[in-house]
Amino acid sequence: MCSIDLSKAFGKVNHYGLFLKLMKRQLGLPVKLLCVLESVLTECYSCIKWNNFITVNFAVNFGVRQGSVLSPFLFALYLDDRCNLRMGDRSRFIVVYADDIMLISPSVVEIERLLYACENELNWLDLAINFKKSCCVRIGPRYDATCVPIASLSGHLI
Numbered sequence: 001m002c003s004i005d006l007s008k009a010f011g012k013v014n015h016y017g018l019f020l021k022l023m024k025r026q027l028g029l030p031v032k033l034l035c036v037l038e039s040v041l042t043e044c045y046s047c048i049k050w051n052n053f054i055t056v057n058f059a060v061n062f063g064v065r066q067g068s069v070l071s072p073f074l075f076a077l078y079l080d081d082r083c084n085l086r087m088g089d090r091s092r093f094i095v096v097y098a099d100d101i102m103l104i105s106p107s108v109v110e111i112e113r114l115l116y117a118c119e120n121e122l123n124w125l126d127l128a129i130n131f132k133k134s135c136c137v138r139i140g141p142r143y144d145a146t147c148v149p150i151a152s153l154s155g156h157l158i
Contacts, residue, residue: 001104001111001136001137001138002103002104002135003100003136003137004103004118004134005100005130005133005134006099006128006130007127007128007130008128009099009127010065010071010075011062011063011066012062012125013062013063013064014062014125018041018064018078019037019038021078022077025080045059045060046058046060071098072097078125079096080096091105091110092105092110092114094114094118101118103115108138108148108150112150119152120153129152134158136158
């Protein structure tokens with residue numbers, strides 16, 4: 001198993017890409033609910049408070065709100081296409097929750113293949129893996145067997 005953490009993922013969600021995915025998923029969402037979601041995300045403004053100083057409001061053009069109950073669901077929908085990277089193999093799985101991805105496979109070689117495919121797709125979405133917070137663990141009868149480190153496409157070891 002390989003647990004992947006994404007860097008600053010919630011802040012990099014492209015709103016229009018998310019809306020397209022919501023409409024494409026055919027979840028049966030009423031148009032009015034889509035309009036509310038669009039309004040919540042596109043009409044969002046923020047400011048920065050530092051000590052006693054507050055900046056002027058500025059538009060937030062990307063991302064979903066950290067701490068919102070809806071954000072993990074929206075982010076999972078945004079990444080949902082990544083879960084189809086199994087390439088037809090029923091022994092490999094990709095599980096997504098919030099900004100965490102779990103790769104599950106019966107071999108180290110297959111985990112590495114999943115990692116490569118996942119990394120390519122994440123690069124396409126302008127998302128990056130936080131290698132300091134990502135790790136792999138071996139389970140089963142050979143849990144204590146030493147295996148080679150898993151290398152990403154960018155050369156980072158997990």
